[in-house]
Amino acid sequence: MSTTSSYTPHRASTIEQIQIRNDVSYRLRRWPAQDRTGMRAPPLLLAHGWMDVSASFQRFVDTLSTAREVVAIDWRGFGGSMAPRPSDSYWFYDYYADLDAVIDHISPDAPIDLLGHSMGGNIAMIYAGTCPGRIQRLINVEGFGLARTSPSDAPGRLARWLSELKTPVSIRTFASVQEVAVHLMKRSPHMEEGFALWLAGEWAESKADGRWHVMADAVHKRVNPILYRCDEVLAAWENIQASVLWVEGDKPEQTPLSSERYSREEFEVRLDRIKTLKRLRINECGHMVHLEQPGKLARAVESFLGD
Secondary structure (H helix, E strand, C coil): CCCCCCCCCCCCCEEEEEEECCCEEEEEEEECCCCHHHCCCCCEEEECCCCCCHHHHHHHHHCCCCCCCEEEECCCCECCCCCCCCCCCCCHHHHHHHHHHHHHHHCCCCCEEEEEECHHHHHHHHHHHHCHHHEEEEEEECCCCCCCCCHHHHHHHHHHHHHHHCCCCCCCEECCHHHHHHHHHHHCCCCCHHHHHHHHHHHEEECCCCCEEECECHHHHCCCCCCCCHHHHHHHHHCCCCEEEEEEECCHHHCCCECCCECHHHHHHHHCCCCCEEEEEECCCCCCHHHHCHHHHHHHHHHHHHC
């Protein structure tokens, strides 16, 4: 990595920790509205993906209008939302309940706008179909969902989980913050180098051993014993009342779709279940759209929310 200086955020945020169901102290990163024109606009809540943190949305928020409040969460087990006690696994049902509690906190009496990336997009879709009155507009960025499973997969999946419980899990560490930034840019090759260096200091932390550790519970790497019940997922998608904007990058080789397990054709059929849908493909980016093309994503979101 070159000596490029670190990125400086243009829009300052504050950190708030709230208690979720007496279980996890949840970290919220908040960017307040900065002018009166957005006083009636609902807050925009941002939900990151697997092995990510709320800070990854900073560059995206920097290019949004300041007329509305923006809030981003660290999901439990990531960033500043670490559980006080060790866990064997993380369950999507906890994420749904966590999201519900966060919305109660930031907008108890009115619906919000919600943007989710990848895992966060999948959670957002289920929640929006489960509690349709809480979401006004929904942006799903590369939250494709997972391959359909069969009940016959259950014994093998459970056996694998039981086996993995007997083996400690870990996440690689790094010698320096610069090495962290290089790793982030391998995952998101179109990301600005300066921002990668800034994000590295938010995504990982230096510990007593002198190495940089990812701010995530290694337990996330274990397989989940609960199957992906596609029919239940699609029932939720069909029940979404909010307008939905589907956003993806133009690098299909970097998406979670796999021709062997979950094809583009099957995904297109799933999208047909959504009542009110707009679609957008953003050029020169892969799966991490908010990191690689934050300005283009911000303009698309502004246009969608303006509608």
